[in-house]
Amino acid sequence: MDNPANTWFGLGATARAVLSDPAGSPLGERALGVAEVVVPSLDDAADARPLVVALARVGVTATTSGADWARYGWLDVDSNLPDFRIVLGGPEENDAARELIERAGEEYASVLKTHGAVWVPALTPLAEVWQPGADLRDLRALPALVVADAAALVADLADARIGAVCPSEVVDQLADHTVALLSFGLPGFAVDTTGALHLSLMRSCTGWPSGVWIDPPRRTLPDGASFQLQHWTHEFSYALVGGPGDWRSQTLPAQGQEFNHPLYARIAPPQDGPLPATLSWLRIEPQREVLLGALKPAGNPIAHGSAAAVGRELAVRLVESTGLGRTAELGGALGLSHLRPADLLERPLGEAVERVDLAGSQIATLLAAPGVAAEPGGPVLGPVAEPAQPVHARYWLHNRGPAPLGYLPVSVGASPGLLRTDGEAVELSVALSSQLRDAAVEGTAVVLPPEGWRTSLGSRPYRLEPGGHLRFPVTLTPPAEALPGLHFAAVRIVHDGQEIEDVVTIAVGDLPGLLPVPGDTPEDWTIAQGTKATTGRDTGLDVAVSEEALRVTPGGRTTLGLTLTNRTRGEIRGELQLVSPWGTWEAIADPVRGFTVAAGSSSTVDFEIAAPESTDPGAYWALAKVMWFGRCQYAPTVALEVEA
Template identity: 30%
Template sequence: MGELCEVVQEITLRKGIKRVDFRTILVDVQSEDYLYCVTFPTNLEGVVPVFDERFGVVSRNESKGYLDFRTHRQIMFSDCAVYAANKWMEYGPNAAVAVGKNRYALNMVGLVTPKRKRDIAVGEELQRRLVRKGVTCTPWYDTHGPRWGTYQDHMDDDLLYTRFRISLGCTGKNTYTQRLLDVQRPSVRKAFSKHLAQNGFAFLLVKDGDFLDPSWPALPVLLIEATNASLLEHACNALLKGFDETAVMMLPDEADAIGEPHAVDDYGIAVLNVGTYANSIERGGTICMLLNHTCRWYGGTNNFPEGYLVPENRHHVYTYALYPHAGDWRQARAQHAGHEFNHPLMARQVRPAANPCLPPEKAFLKVEPANVILAAMKPWGNPIAAFERRAKADPTKGVMLRLYDTEGVASKAHIAFASRVVTAWSGNLLEERGEDLAVERDSLSVPLAPFSIETVGFVPRPMPAKYPRRALGPQREPVQPVWVRSWEHDAESMPMGYEPVVASISREVREEDGGRTLRLRVNVVNDYTDAAASGEARLYVPEGWRVEPERIAYVVEPLGYQPTEITVHRPTADAAGQIKLRFDHDGQTFQDVLEMGAAFDLDMSVKHEGQHIVVALRNPTAEAVESEVALASPIETWPQALVGTHALGPITPRTQAVALGPGEKTWLVFKVGPMAHEELVGEPSYWAVVKLMTNGRIHLQRCDWRPPARHLDDDRWSRRYAEHVKARKGHQRRGTTD
């Protein structure tokens, strides 16, 4: 690593918390086409990769090789197994097949059936039960095609995503089952036939290593054979008895034809992440978390005058944690550990109230059992997103809870509240109110189907004291006027408030009088669903031009629009100028501009001056121009209040407004804050892109900061770190902190 970058590694143990927290800083990464990752070798036996899939948990497979990530789009040329872990992944037990003293991980199943209707129906029920325990299941016909739910031609083509096979059928019709039976010892075949004749069904656990590609390891295969479809269904039901609760299929001792000892360790190791989604388990049981890939942005298409951008060329900060535990992830509540790591408790020291209305210790609400996660709590309804002007998000009139099941089990979520609940009801994802729910002793019981997401609303008892309403964040865009066509400036999705009322100038222009008279249309659209919109839009044209009408009053009914024809007179047919339209709504000013005859752009240059990025702007045109200048930079340069421990040195502000008259100049300054851990990290290292947005166009300029090349050997870094620790102890003795 010393040839590519320096590494600062912080390891933190917290009293009473059973995890190991890490903070890794990659210092001044300057390479291209390298993949950086963190690995944790393990000695676990028989376990499987388990991934948090946002609203469920799924077991996966290991990579065929070791740290070989040759891929293109969805194609894994190296048969690597990289998956997205929303908040956590682990290497541990999930589901298993138990036979005698042996256990085999039940994971990424290939389900093989004949093309017979009743056999397929039994297989589909088995598939449903497996999926509920996070075991993916790819169905195949025994003749390899036509495909049943898959796009591969042969089930051996899917070995990267198959770690176990189940082959079922009746009366010898499954050719895959028969092929595997034919290669068993005569005594095994005889015993299997005897059980089949006596019981009407039989199980046999074998191995299959006769693949199209012999480099793949052999797979365990569970054969389920019956004399008719009813007994096949009975056999699968017997196999699945207790599986929903234990995630273990129990086989009789005599069903094991593999003849080798095999165990599944009853403990696991989870890796909790904050934004580092790409994870894998490499061959041999090494946990791997991918950090970054130093590649050119958009393939190096020269989006910038300064050349291509490699976004990973900078300082990087990563936070993650190890969570070792006994038992499987369900018993260890790994899903809760992932949420707790991503959403740590925020403590605030406040002055006690003279007449407190809350006890010293109390939970606002408590959710049980452990398989249920409370994912969101907010005032009921979405009036802004629903374009409802009259409705307000008021928690005294309703609070929304969103719950989901993580373990694939049908259960009842028990919600206990700290104080009395007036009423409660069920809802949907759009927060439309459904049936009323019974409230008993200030608690609710909500049925949850496996992996379901449920929405519940309730009205809490009014607080004894009334508190003033406070805005939780900004209520308007920092730059005014707001460009109504926000997508043209690539300025996120929509401005604050979602633009429920928009006035804009049509881009269809009819010329008359040789081009001196322009016929245009101004459209006012009201997206509110429950209220009319009224106001006034005003048009501005260059000196010497005339517009009729200059002011447009509008009253637009819900979901309606109002078109207004306007006429613009310009002095000559080739006169260039801007036709501007402005209107106010909910405390913000919006603007649309139609340019005629020329583009009205500002000249921009960018440079560093000490701890500042200075943007010089000049208006070379004959008219006033309103623009926005934003700075795009890595997360490590964002304020600590936004990104916590990922912050190294903030660059502020994020965006600024500029309005220049003809020939005017100005300078905008973005301040580069002091570096955290400067004694370890050294100088700043970041890329920065200044983005000038004017009348629907974007101009970009780079302004990166790179320290001189430096690669420390271990001894020099150790001495620097020792000096850092000594300095911290000195601060603590003096009663200060750094």
């Protein structure tokens, strides 16, 4: 079956059964991957939980079924297949154990009685039964471990090995070697019954909804294909690794992380004397067996609706990657101290510890105090405000994706979003709201009417209690000579260094009433599929690109020009994003920016594209996304070719 491949996948043993005959002579080992745990009745399923957890810790997926109910291993209804069974309870209490022992023979009953467990081999090798349309519900279709004491089996699993006695020859013996592919999170993999490893390089959906363009004009790749068909240059990187032992011996989780996060070389500044003995800010022991999942400032006050600042503590997330359990210690130049266990919300759970005992496959969060402090006036980690200001309060209307920086804990809304008038005054309802739960917030809401219009309220000071909101009306009166067309009224606040505004569109006269601009032809007033993103009659903003195709050499530069033409009666403010496929992002240093276009005028924005020297030749594309006042448009797609 096809499965997601995160950073690696391989062929080897997840866990193993170490088999011997009744006299104690070794018979070999059998790899364990996916288990069916058969309990006497589904009423007993809860009793199997410690065993299922123990299997999961060492990497074995398990599904619990009952001897008296539907069984696992039929591809007509199941999404995957088990490769062995564990039958809990002897023949006296589990009907599945009774049937299995009866069919296997008296010698298996004798071993079970003497040793408390017995390994019953399958009648047919696994490769012959793992086939399309497989039905493995028959008890002899898979090898099975019948065990009377589940607690003893849980204890035996601590080293990812199960010791078992088998009175006959064992098929499907383990070759104790592992082969794996390291990848960059490719979409899927499969290992077939011959041992061949298959890797899916691309996967896409060409149907609904991702393959459908809802708002005209439809945008496509330069060759006319849907974006989902991925008709451009792709680079796939993966590495083949292998060696004796299982995935733990090869430290494959660490190898996958290292392949996905290569070291970046930097030129060290000149200094007196030799370089320090270690340049590591953080070391985790045992290396490559306990991995770093996250290192970040502790806490996220905004997620709790808090106005508190992020503290000085750091959150360290550790991942036990062997399934066997390890004791972790932290070192390095950060000088982390006062380690305290924390929950997933990074709230402390207990007293400080010197080292951390991790169970198999455990993910643990710690709070720690760094022993070094940031230098005064040092760099701020990451931006603190959006590059495009003001921020539109209803950002989701821009098909923007994530919320703006800061998550807008204090926001403003004006409604209705669209008004029509033949010259009469119109009224807006303005709402201010705070998501902060532990602090009041104060500020001033500023009303920005269309040019020449009168407003009943130019500004409104406000104070919002924790979790509070308020609403107030605003009346806008047009001048007697108000011209037909689209006008815009905004209400704006400032919070935490960002301007946040909501905008209402006011249509005066018959629609569309939009402005022609010099150089227009009748064709400009129809919906075009060529170099215009939309027409004036559609949204009020035309978007045109300077070129249909751009070419650049490695180390060279070129420019994509975007001309914005405002056919409305008001100034348009918005945000531009230049979208391009992975592999070109380094070439576009400044893909996000704000823009302003005065009424009835045009403005050109240039995006510089500078291909690094290391860029491989290939065919790509770029698409400008234009967002303004709750609207979203896309410019025509431009072909971007990197020439040799």
